[in-house]
Amino acid sequence: MTRMQRVKETGFGILQILAALSLLLAPKDTSMAVILVIVGISFTAAGIGSLWFYFTMARQMVGGRVSLYKGIILFEMGAIALALTDVSHYYILLYLIILHAFQGLVRTLRALESRRIGAESYKLKLTHGLLDFCLAILCIIFIRQQTTAVLIYASGLFYSAVFRIVSALRKRSFIYIQ
């Protein structure tokens, strides 16, 4: 990670912490809509970016279809989040459960892959993945309480921000070419 990327990641982490705090302090009626707009815009933008990369370059690359699948899934998730603004909070919670469970699954698999190939960083990824699972379980337990749902999501944003900052400041392996 370059210095600029580290600064960007740390800055994004700080913004996530501020978003988590504002969610906790905002009126209950608007907080759920705020969650969905944040999630929707982030996922849609990331999805479009990944699809653009696939159609301009990754289409020609061995294993490049991953970018297509990633783009479609992210775009779909973003679109669903933006379409859920006027539905029952029950469905919103269901969506958050699926989101956290999916993130947890992907992170855990990546952590196990990292462990297999000898990376030292797998413990941090595994913790991140397991915490995502915990949040999904908490969402199921508190599915009928909107205040709790907001609290869960805010804590999700908060720990995600902490992990992002820790990752940005961590040393990375790098092959020096001669």
Place this chain on the structure above:
Amino acid sequence: MQMDFHYYATYCAAILAGYSHEESMDICYSAQFVDLCSKTLLGKIGAPAQAATTQLQLELMDGRSDLLAVQESTSIWSSFHFLPGNLHKEKNRRTKLYMDKYRLVCMPNGELVKKTVQLAMGQSLQHVGIAMHVLADTWAHMFFAGTPSLVINNVTTGDFYEMKEDGTQSRIFFRHNPSVPDDPEKNLYTNSLYQSSETSVMNLGHGRAGHLPDYSYLKYRYLPAWSDYRMVLKDNPSDYMHAFCQMIYALKKLRAGDDDIRTEIYDTDAIAGYEERIDGILKKRQLIACDDWKAFGEELSGMAIPDFDIETYQEEYMQAAPDQKEETFLGRFIRAALAQKRMVCEEIQSTGNLLTGIPMRRRKKDKK
């Protein structure tokens, strides 16, 4: 390639091409210095930063990640370590964005390697050394591009197989722990982490394949990102032998001042009687072959080859008066490095590829 080839093997090639011990030392010192002449070092001795021929690990890791940084990296790595094989290569149904990177894939015997040797014709021994570094790296670094690019330089790490001399093959494994040395006995090597960002420094050159291209004993097949799902074979012992014989051919031409340089010519006559010795060094299962090449070089010339010392010529450059700096050892190296970088960047830019910067004439046109 590492110091074993750029320093000691280049010395051997220069001796076999007819250069004296002193001349061969200047050539091999310059060839090895290409791997060390960073912006940081140039800053220390008060030399122009544009003459950098490499980027240090920290310079890369702490650098910017914008277009200008990619252009700076590409102009250094493509000019000195991953010379493009064919800037006009065609592939159907590809975007320009993709082709600009694909055309930077390093290959031996390209038009640019011929121009690199011709550029050194009649120039200093430092320039000859730089040309030999570039030529040798076209063999070791083939199939990778000197620009950070996931779509070109990524490899499928689960599909690496070492091809043994008895015809069998064994799986090569990777890990991401740079503090542990590569383990040839267990076929366990360190490589850069997978980064999905197209221009991450992790995707520069052969980082994703670890140091495999740097080990002369390895013959392996793998699946590069650009190969349309076809495995490629990298035969390092054969490639390194070709590099060595092509260096002798080029050095003889440079020494004679004959600018009729041709590609795909290898001076095998010059190594007559030494084939087994050289083959033995290249195929010996070791991570660095400095001792073997050094012993061979000393036998060839009957002179002692001093260990490489990065500081040997720095004091001379720093102490020289401003108008005398160009005549110092490093002054000549810097002038040669600037000429090589300018030539390669202009060739790349002339194809409409802006990965090494915007051509001067286009900048002037835009201003008008």
